[in-house]
Amino acid sequence: MQDDQLMNLLAEHVANGASLAVAGRRIGVSVFKRDALWARICARLGEQVR
Structure with a gap:
């Protein structure tokens, strides 16, 4: 399974x-x-995470 799917x-x-x-x-x-994976999710969300 690819990272994006995970x-x-x-x-x-x-x-x-x-x-x-x-x-x-x-x-x-x-x-x-x-x-x-969680770090990548947070990085993609950027300011929305804070």
Whole structure:
């Protein structure tokens, strides 16, 4: 699965109330991959995150 797809799945789980840890487990990625994906999501959102 590509990173963009994983980012969408991760964001969807978090938006539906899952913690970041639970969302990462649900999509089957490591803690390191999850954190990297989350960092990319935040970077793309920019000022909206703050």
